[in-house]
Amino acid sequence: MTRKVRMGMVGGGIGAFIGNVHRMAAGLDGMIELVCGAFSSDADRSRRSGEELGLDPSRVYGSFEEMIQSELALPADKRMNLVSIVTPNHMHFAPAVQALRAGFNVICDKPMTFDLEQAFALQEEVKKSGLIFALTHNYTGYPMVKQARHLVKCGDIGEIRKVVVEYPQGWLSTLLEASEQKQAAWRTDPSKSGIAGAMGDIGTHAENLAEYITGLKISSLCADISTLVEGRKLDDDGSVLLRFENGARGILHASQICAGEENNLAIRVYGDRGGFEWRQMEPNTLTVRYIDQPIKVFRTGGVGVCTAAQAHTRIPAGHPEGYLEAFANIYRNVAMCIAAQIEGREIDPIYHDYPSVEDGLRGMQFIYAVIESGKSDQKWLPFK
Numbered sequence: 001m002t003r004k005v006r007m008g009m010v011g012g013g014i015g016a017f018i019g020n021v022h023r024m025a026a027g028l029d030g031m032i033e034l035v036c037g038a039f040s041s042d043a044d045r046s047r048r049s050g051e052e053l054g055l056d057p058s059r060v061y062g063s064f065e066e067m068i069q070s071e072l073a074l075p076a077d078k079r080m081n082l083v084s085i086v087t088p089n090h091m092h093f094a095p096a097v098q099a100l101r102a103g104f105n106v107i108c109d110k111p112m113t114f115d116l117e118q119a120f121a122l123q124e125e126v127k128k129s130g131l132i133f134a135l136t137h138n139y140t141g142y143p144m145v146k147q148a149r150h151l152v153k154c155g156d157i158g159e160i161r162k163v164v165v166e167y168p169q170g171w172l173s174t175l176l177e178a179s180e181q182k183q184a185a186w187r188t189d190p191s192k193s194g195i196a197g198a199m200g201d202i203g204t205h206a207e208n209l210a211e212y213i214t215g216l217k218i219s220s221l222c223a224d225i226s227t228l229v230e231g232r233k234l235d236d237d238g239s240v241l242l243r244f245e246n247g248a249r250g251i252l253h254a255s256q257i258c259a260g261e262e263n264n265l266a267i268r269v270y271g272d273r274g275g276f277e278w279r280q281m282e283p284n285t286l287t288v289r290y291i292d293q294p295i296k297v298f299r300t301g302g303v304g305v306c307t308a309a310q311a312h313t314r315i316p317a318g319h320p321e322g323y324l325e326a327f328a329n330i331y332r333n334v335a336m337c338i339a340a341q342i343e344g345r346e347i348d349p350i351y352h353d354y355p356s357v358e359d360g361l362r363g364m365q366f367i368y369a370v371i372e373s374g375k376s377d378q379k380w381l382p383f384k
Helices: 017-027 043-052 066-072 093-101 117-130 143-152 182-187 198-214 305-309 324-342 357-375
Strands: 005-010 032-038 082-083 105-108 134-136 159-166 216-226 237-244 249-255 267-273 274-279 283-290 296-299
Touching: 005 017, 005 066, 005 324, 017 032, 017 296, 017 357, 032 066, 043 357, 082 093, 082 324, 105 305, 105 324, 117 134, 117 357, 134 357, 143 267, 143 274, 143 283, 143 296, 143 305, 159 198, 159 237, 159 357, 198 237, 198 249, 198 274, 198 357, 216 249, 216 357, 237 357, 249 296, 267 357
Parallel strands: 005 032, 005 082, 082 105, 105 134, 159 249
Antiparallel strands: 159 267, 216 237, 237 249, 267 274, 274 283, 283 296
16 A cells, blocks of 8 residues: 555543553554544543644544544545544444444454443444454454464364463452542443443453454353452452353453452463463463374464464564554554555455454453353353
């Protein structure tokens, strides 16, 4: 493409954590340019955020509605091509729908919507629009996650029997939301986060990773959900037994009260011939163990990795790639698909690899099934 994909942002203003992450990821490969934004529902805060980012003041807006309408009024060669939504959960749906209806592609933070009804409605909007909608389940962007997926697809470890996925954090071990910590405040507030706390925030990452790597859908689950910090309004710890569509069994653990833990997302998958392990804290290594062969270790950029892993690696082996690069792989793939869309050409299907609206709907269904099971005496519930 002869020019960069032009991006607008909703949310992510001064003091926001995830907005900066999205901007760094979007800019890493030089394919996307931030040209406008509605960075806060407070117009003055949005203006000051735009100033800090060096944007044209005329393209810094006081609301997402103003941004979408004003950008739509610009000539096609000036207006944004993509809207990045980095707000708390309760503010995902409206800007996503309005952007799609105005003809703009969308990248949205997860979980996809505030509630399940919105998730189904957004799925229909994406279908009607024919546009690109991507969700930032960024852990699927790691090269060794793609290598793990490849091993399952090619039958390297045989038929999947067992999946163990966990995401322990410790940052909410105390009632942090009672302080002025903004991230803790909205993530534990049912009016902004939705019906789930830890399960919505990080449990969905674990669910998405398990389904992405194995290619299997969870068919039913049984959940034990807890709120262990006194005074907290949403769950901060949960353990879920899983059954997959092929009969495989699984365990999913997500917690934000594991004192001392950082972001220790990890997955182990076992087939009838072998199994593998990947950990986000050491993301450049995938360890594979077999019944009748020596242990095999794959490394990012190393020998023997699959085409998909190679295509999502930027630098030679031994130079670690991490969270931002994985996040950037989603933005890069979306940018390549938008460029192909604009220019009317096809691209290698390997770059169509980004979480979709269907993944977002699965995540919301998972949240609702887990919370319902956690509250129910009849524990095993279908996950359709």
